[in-house]
Amino acid sequence: MSEDLEYYKAKYKTLEDLPDIGPATVAKLKEIGFKTVESLGTAAVAELVAAGIGEAMAEKVIEAARKSMAITFVRGDELVEIRKNVRKLTTGCSSLDRLLNGGIETQSLTEFYGEFGSGKSQLCHQLCVTVQLGEAQGGLNGSVLYIDTEATFRPERLMQMAPRFGLKPEDALKGVVYAEAYTSNHQTVLLENADEVIKENNVRLIIVDSVMSHFRSEYLGREMLAPRQQQLNKHLHKLMRLSRAFNTAAVITNQVLASPDAFFSKAVSPTGGHILGHMSHSRIFLRKGRSNVRIAKLTASPSLPEGEVPMRITERGIESDEDF
Numbered sequence: 001m002s003e004d005l006e007y008y009k010a011k012y013k014t015l016e017d018l019p020d021i022g023p024a025t026v027a028k029l030k031e032i033g034f035k036t037v038e039s040l041g042t043a044a045v046a047e048l049v050a051a052g053i054g055e056a057m058a059e060k061v062i063e064a065a066r067k068s069m070a071i072t073f074v075r076g077d078e079l080v081e082i083r084k085n086v087r088k089l090t091t092g093c094s095s096l097d098r099l100l101n102g103g104i105e106t107q108s109l110t111e112f113y114g115e116f117g118s119g120k121s122q123l124c125h126q127l128c129v130t131v132q133l134g135e136a137q138g139g140l141n142g143s144v145l146y147i148d149t150e151a152t153f154r155p156e157r158l159m160q161m162a163p164r165f166g167l168k169p170e171d172a173l174k175g176v177v178y179a180e181a182y183t184s185n186h187q188t189v190l191l192e193n194a195d196e197v198i199k200e201n202n203v204r205l206i207i208v209d210s211v212m213s214h215f216r217s218e219y220l221g222r223e224m225l226a227p228r229q230q231q232l233n234k235h236l237h238k239l240m241r242l243s244r245a246f247n248t249a250a251v252i253t254n255q256v257l258a259s260p261d262a263f264f265s266k267a268v269s270p271t272g273g274h275i276l277g278h279m280s281h282s283r284i285f286l287r288k289g290r291s292n293v294r295i296a297k298l299t300a301s302p303s304l305p306e307g308e309v310p311m312r313i314t315e316r317g318i319e320s321d322e323d324f
């Protein structure tokens, strides 16, 4: 196991090991999706209280979980140390890696948005392969948790991409933990119960492709907007917390809407409103160019300048002319 994962591992191996915790509390915690000490460390007291755990107990167990894995206030210099654990995952496409200054970061949320056929799912497939590579090759030496809301994941396509990265097609499939989400609620519940799966399978990348499709089709009309955004907020927070707790990369894809005020240009914006906008640390817009060319544009980043690069979707996967 790599050093950075060791760092994130809590001192207590299981919930039962936490001090002064009874079996009833353990059972309740598991029921509401906190099956590991690591994920409990990112829980809120109110969440536990809502499930019927007393406030004092809730505070105590969260505190113990946090302390055992150093999630607390830190000084700036300590933060630099913690940030040292952030890893970058190669996209397998040189131009895109350059745009992202090396790749997709762990412990944060990266969003790819664009119209139908712009290559979002293709990129997700490729990340399923690259995450399995060793660190020297830009991978994270781990597996991927793939939540598919549009039923577009194709194992055959993954197998087709694997050889370029030196992986055997059958081996590449073994590194994917897959779940199809049938509704927005199912999608949310899958993630809420993912912590054990993440830990047991050494998951280093979580993909939700696509994050908004169920939410958009189920919550129709103006009066549904507030409850939709509330559910979405909860879902994204859970994703963010899992990514922090287990030092994984988190990738979501999103569709686009034509901007009503864009009269002459073909301006588009990602769906999901402000909540998604605030939660996504990095946002990359994908658009179609000629034939198999796609343009990736970095439109939001906490530390990188905006910019854009070309790439291609080929039989081998997503690549740039520099990769030949």
Ligand SMILES: Nc1ncnc2c1ncn2[C@@H]1O[C@H](COP(=O)(O)OP(=O)(O)O)[C@@H](O)[C@H]1O
Binding pocket: 114, 115, 116, 117, 118, 119, 120, 121, 122, 123, 152, 157, 160, 313, 314, 315, 316
């Ligand atoms: N095996 C392949 N070889 C070349 N191009 C492919 C292959 N599979 C899919 N594509 C291309 O990928 C594009 C679809 O991208 P996709 O990622 O599904 O879009 P979306 O953004 O809607 O998720 C299509 O243009 C399709 O031609």
Ligand SMILES: [Mg+2]
Binding pocket: 120, 121, 122, 150, 152, 209
């Ligand atoms: Mg897609």
